[in-house]
Each structure stands twice: as C-alpha cells, then as structure tokens.
Amino acid sequence: MTAWVIARNTFGEAIRKKILNVFLILALGSVLISLTFTFLEFRQQVVILKSFGLGMVQFWGLFIAIIMGISLIPADIEQRTIYTILSKPVKRYEYVLGRFLGGAITLAVNVALMGAAFLVVFLLKVNTRALESLASLDFGAFWTSWVWSGEVPGLIGGIAMVYMKLLLLLAVAVCFSTFATVTVNFFLSSAVFIAGSISSVTEAMSKSPNTPIVLRWLYAAVHYLVPNFGNYDVQNPIIHPEVPAADLPLYMWKAVFYGLAYTIILLVVGVLVFERKEV
C-alpha cells in the first residue's frame, strides 16, 4: 500500500520530467515521420513501416528506461527528499518497490503512447479502408475488422515484448542504482544491456566446439545469468506475418515470465543492498 503511494507519486513526478518528455516527443516525431515514407513496392513499404515503428518505440524507450532507472532512487538521495520519506513509516523495501513500480507505470504509459502513435500511422498508411470505416463512424466495424484482426494484434504483441525488454532494463538500472553512482550506473546498465542483447552470440559461442572450454563456461554464464534482452527480439515474425511462427504466443508468455522472474531477482538484490544503504 505504502509502495503504491510512492509509485503513484513517482509516476506523477516522472511524467513532469522534461528529459523524459523530450524523448517521448522525439519518439512520437520519429514515428510520425514514417507517414512520409513512400518507396518501392507496397509490400516493402509495409515492412519498413512496421520495422521502423517497432524499432523507434524500442529505441526511444531504451533512453527513457535507462535514464529513469538510473535516477529514480539517486535523485531522491541527491535532493534529500528521501530523508523526509524514510523517516516516515515507510519500510525501505516499500520505498524501492514503490520507486520501481512508479517507473514501470511511467514506462508503460510512454510505450503505450508511442505504440498507439505507431499503430495509427500504420493504419493510416496501410489500411485506408480502415479509415473509411472510421470516417463513416462505423466504430464496430473499425474495431472488429481492423483493430482486432489483421496485423494489429501482432503489432500489439510486438509492442508488449518491447515493453518487457524495457521493464527488465529498468529493473537492472534500479537495482544497480542502489549501489552505483548515476554515471557509473549508466555505463554498467548499458553494458549489461549489450551483453544481454547479443544472446544468440553468447549461446552459440558457449556451444561452439571451437571455443576454449573456459571461455565456453564464461559465455554460458553470460548467457544464462545476465538478463537476456535478446529473448524479446521477436519483431521478425511480426513484421512478416506470412511466415508461420510456430508457438509464438507460447514463446512470448515464457519470455514474459522470464522477464518477471528476473525483475523479481533484481528487485530482491536491490532491496537487500538498499536495506543496508546509508542515505
């Protein structure tokens, strides 16, 4: 409950943060830019629209997640607002959870806004008939024939995967922020993100007979113990719905559980460190 109060306040604070809003505006701008894309065949244009839209949501989302994650707790310490909070009947773990939760909500709202902009652009560019049903105020038809069919559910799934990836990154940054300074954390979290994003490389190297055995263990450790951001790169089957992607929903659920489990790990570590932190 206390954590929820802090989360709400964190959200209120974050949505007023200039830098995050700048990123959001840049993101919306870059998604809207794709309205002007016209080249090659229609099919090629659809591919670029989708990949660009999903890519932009992720690209700007990364900035938002990392900037927010590294500063959520240190900003309170820096500005000494934490003194008046922790001297109130707030348990330290409630504070950490509240800050993280607030960040997660902020991230969700940002990703949802970017995603919505992207879907609107997509429908505008690709499905002019969808607009006709909108223009004729036939919302039912719009909803059933365009929003809940065709590619939109897949794209929403893709946006959800981007969100899970960003949430995991946020948890990494928040966890590290309990012991690292903001600058150190920026590089640390970025490094973990990179190491966790090239998971197909780490996996292949850990299994390649050409890799020395010690390095194989090292790669395996990186692959299984570093948060695996690469798990969420499933945009390809979403960009190409014609390609059958067996068990994709099952995979996505497993990836979600993976992300949640890892987020809990990071929060537990963060809480354990923060319990002993001198503020």
Add this chain to the structure above:
Amino acid sequence: MENAIEICDLTKSFHSVLTGEDVIAVDHLTLDIHRGEIFGFLGPNGAGKTTTIKMLLGLIFPTSGTASILGYPPGDIEVKRKISYLPESPYFYEHLSGYEVLDFYATLFGIPAAERKKKVDELLDLVGLSDNKHKRLRHYSKGMLQRIGLAQALINDPDLLFLDEPTSGLDPIAHLDIRDMILRLRDEGRTVFLSSHQLSDVEMVCDRVSILDRGKLMRVGSLKEMLAGKSVEIRAERVRDDVFEKIKAHSSDAFTVDGAIRVRVEQSFVNETVQMIMQTGGEITAVIPGKRTLEDIFIETVREGTVS
C-alpha cells in the same frame, strides 16, 4: 519512561576513499534527552550533528554503540509513526503543490482521505501557507519551503521532533514564527531535538543544550546552569581614574559610560572592589550577579577543544 532518547557510546566513522583513512564523525557519544524538553544540539558546522540525527532516524547505521528512541531501536517502523524530521534546507517533490506534498506525506502515515484533507488544511493554515497551497513547490521561496518542512514534520502529531537547522536562511519574521512554534510544541508536551548553530535561537527556546565538536560531546547541561556564571557586574559613579585602572586589571570586562563605570569581576574580588570604590569617594549604583551568554560558552568550549 523519562527519556525520549538514550544514546550510548554512539560512534560513526566514515572511510574516506580519497585519503584512505577513517574519519570519525561521531565519537563515543553518550547522551539522554528528556521527554517534553527542547534540547539544543549545538556544534559548529561539521561537528557531527546531522550524522547523529541520521543515525537516530535509521538513515545511516552506527559503527558502534546503541541508541533508543522512545524505547525503540532507530529506524523501527513503529517509532517512525511517532517521530518526525525536518532536515536542513529541506527539498520536496517540486512537481507537487504545497497541498499535494502534505497530502502525500499524510498518505504515507496511512491517514484516511477525509481526515487527511482536514489535517492538511489545518497545517497549511498553521504555517501560514493557505493562500499558496495550490502553488507548485518549485515556485516557493526558501522560507515557504521551510514552513512546508515544518508542516510535514507535524502531520503525524509526533511525540518527538528532530529539527535540523530549522531557521537557517529565514528572514527575521519567519525566524520568530518558527521559534514561537517550537515553544508551542513544547507546551503541547512534545519533545524537540533542535540541532542548530544559530545560538540565539537555542538560547531563547532550549531547556537543555549540548555542545558537540568534531564528533565529541564537549558539554551538556541545563541552559540556566550553564549560563549562570560566577562573575558579578558592578556599576558605580564618580570612580577615580587610578582606581578604575586598578579594578580593570582584575576585570574581564570594564568600560565607562558618561562617567559611570561598568566592570565585571570574579566573585572573590567583589568585596575588595566595592570597598576600593567606596573608600575613594565613589558611589556604588548596582551589584548584579553576572550572566554569561551561550556564545561565550560555545566559543570557550570549542576553543578548549581546539587547545586540547
């Protein structure tokens, strides 16, 4: 229970990364604060005042020693319901208005919504911010922020308040307001732990004071006792110049005003001085038991510390 706070052999040392040495911020501090008193916690900047408060609040952890607050260990969730803290130059979430920030803190105490609204309005009224309650904190002046700080420290009707430099940077009027408020808190039966280097404030409101210097407790006692000195002020008229010179040699403080003299001498020298004046045709107008200022004591204490 008689003591609001009991501090026993409390020590805090920090490891300096730069010099590689341990810096002792608080050095074996033992101190009791009685219930219902205003306790002045004095010391120059860097003496370890804020470090001590943070340890008492559970924000940082002692290297050794113990403390108990209202019978609880520092940082205990139960004790946090009964105490409050006004940090030095407090910052609050700037995106909130005065009303919202108090509402936020009240929510942290789990005060129900209806009661919260009443409470927040009352406090805003008390600290004189009712007219500005919907203004965002980023547009508040330093004095207004200090008032919000005080209001948030009162939101849970605390039994014990930690006020760290509550008057720093305030204009004289605000200064007085806050001083009055602290006195009122004592009258309501609360204990106030007032950390300050503003000696005049402490002198005017505190029941007992302690002086901390470089982590060490130098003095502690009731203000009355501490200020009550052994010197006596003698005022006289028509004192001959050679006599005045003689007295001056024994005096810590001697000057003339319109032909009248005022000297401060040790108790043991009072009879001799009075006799000397009367025998040479002078007229004693007053013999006043001397009183030292807190500043005297403070400077004296800190200087002693430096010498030792």
Add this chain to the structure above:
Amino acid sequence: MSVTARRSLLALLVPLFAVVVWLQVQLDPMRKRYQPGKVTNIEIGTQFVAATLIGLKEVVAGLLWVRADEFFHSGNYAAVIPIVRIVTWLDPHQIDVYDTGAWHLSYNFTDSQERSDRRYIPPAQALYSEGIANNPDIYDLYFAQGWMNFHKVLDFKKAIELFTEANRRPAVDPATGRRRMRPQFVGHTLAHAYRKDGQIDRAIEQWRQNIRDNERYVRESGDPGEQVMVDVARNNLNQLLREKEERSRLKPLKDAKFEAQWQFLGPRKFRVFGTLDLPTGARVRLVLRDKDFKEQQFQKFSWDIDTNQTILIDDLYVKDGRFSRTIDIERDVTIYPLKAEEYVMTFTFNPLTAPDFVQDVIGFKGEGLADQKYLVVRNGVRMLEKSFIIKRNQLL
C-alpha cells in the same frame, strides 16, 4: 529488516535464478525460429549487430534495399547483388529482395550484344532456393523461380515442378498480414508450362482445373471482375483443344532442310548462319560452351562463379528460311574468357520453344518435323541439332 527476513530473501534468489535459467533453456531453441538473420553469422559484421541491439535490424535491411533500388536505376547491377546478400541475411523474409536479386543475376549481367551471362543462372537458382527455404509457406518465390525457369532457362520440367508448388500455396495481403487466395494467374501459368513441355493432356486437365478454381474464386471473393480469369481459362482450353485436334493430323511431314555453319571473322568474332525451312520467326538456338562444360552447383547462394567457364547462348531468328548472325565477343573477355582448349558449338531447333505458328506446321513436339541429316529425338521431342567441336585457336 530482520536478519531472518534478509536471509530468506537471499535464499529466495537461488530458486528464482533456477527458474530464470530453466526458462532460458526453453526459450533458446524456440527463439531461433523467430530470430532469423543469425547475428552469429560472422560474415554479417558488427555494424549490423549494433542495429540489432537497438531493434532496427529490419529497418536497416529495408533501407539498404531502398539504396539497392537506386543502384539498379543507375544501372549499377553489380552493386545490387552484395546488398541482396546482406539484406536477406538481416531479414530473410523480405521476399521481394530474393526475387529482384535473382532476376538481376539471371537477366541483367549482359554482354555487349545484350546476351546475358549464363554463368549466373546457378547462383540465381540458389538464391531462389534459399528464399524458398526461408519462406516455404507462400506461393511467391516458388512462382518467381518457376517463371525464371519457364522464361529464361527454358527448363519447363523444373518450371512445372515449381508452379505446381506455387499453385498449392496462399498469398498474403501485405496490408493486413492475412492469408488470402494466391493470384489466379498461377494456375494459368502452370497450364502454359505443361503445354510448353509438350504435356498437352496435362495442360488440358490443368485448364479444366483452372476453370473450376477460377469460378470458385469468383463466388468466394464476390468480385465479379475476377470473372475475366474464368473467360480466359475457357478460351485457352478451347484453343488448346482445337490445336490438339488440328495438330494431330499433320501429314505429310515437313522437311526442315536444316543446315548450319560458322565462319571465323577475326579474334573472338565469327559469323553463324544456315538454313531452316520453317516460317519466319522460328528460332535456332546457338550454344557455344567449353567442351567439358558442367553447370556449377551451389549448395547455398554464392556469387563466386567459376570465371574460367565460357558459355554463350543466343537465339538466331529465321527469316525466309535463312538465319545469320555475327557474334562479336571481343569486348566481353570477362564473360567469355575462352580459357578451355576445346569448345562445342551447337545449333538446335527445339519445337517446344517454337512459337505457335511454327508449331502449327510441325506439331507440339515436332511430330510433323522431318530432316535428312540432323533429326534427333530427345525425351520424345523431335528436334534438329548440329554440333561442331572447335579448338581454342580457331576462335582467337
């Protein structure tokens, strides 16, 4: 937080990590299905790994392809192919890229007399095969590769195979991603391929099937405009039935009086000429190749062709019973290196590839064709063929 709580939390980390590793073990094999473009493929290079990191792999692929299109319009075909390679690595589902790439390979590398470099046919086939392997469930690339074999390679058997596969698969609406019926011309093209291969009864059968398919499509799509495909199929069927009927009565046989010769004009320059007593518009295929020429086989796509090979193919048009052409490959040393000691020069008239009005005279498979000297029967097709063995110094 109590020491017990702290220890419990620490202990909780162990099962949590176990769950995470367990999930990761399950995710890894599945993930490969959704993450083509193998970042592990060392050939891709790290700059593309960076694009992958920020989730822009497909964007990079798409934009590279836009760039390739510019090269294409400026005639820089050689620059297009490496981009095709990279794009299809990054995103193996951009099917237009395979199609366009293979088309460039098979058609656009040409000599100074506009003959295409036949050595690039195997890479084009390999590129199509790779594209099909990556996109096996839609008709597009089967049809595209079938078309190359039908139109360029003139391998009708292979074209039939591929068109048959295409004719079993759906298309995808790029706007919605939903499956839909493949275009109606796919079945039509299959029927044409049967006919070209001389399998007239299979062609008739296919046209009948097309009529049924097209009619069903008109009903199901509710698009009356599609009726035109039904009409086309009916016309084609009727015409084929008529042709079959007419061509079954080709008596007496037509003597083609085929003769072919070649004449050295200078280094890498010679004239080919001859006679063929068939209607104007018939074509004689000229093939000049290394004597031991074997078409390269690629297990996977590569544009590293054997540059020592020489193969030249040209079609010689018959006019008033004669054909003649000067072949000048002096400026095309890279395409025709002439590194071998001996060459085979073959002149072939194949009824299968002959236009309709020629087939009217000689039948679908040369049933009505006769010749004193050069008639050969191959796979049931009566064709004309004359070959020369030529030494390298005879050409230089």
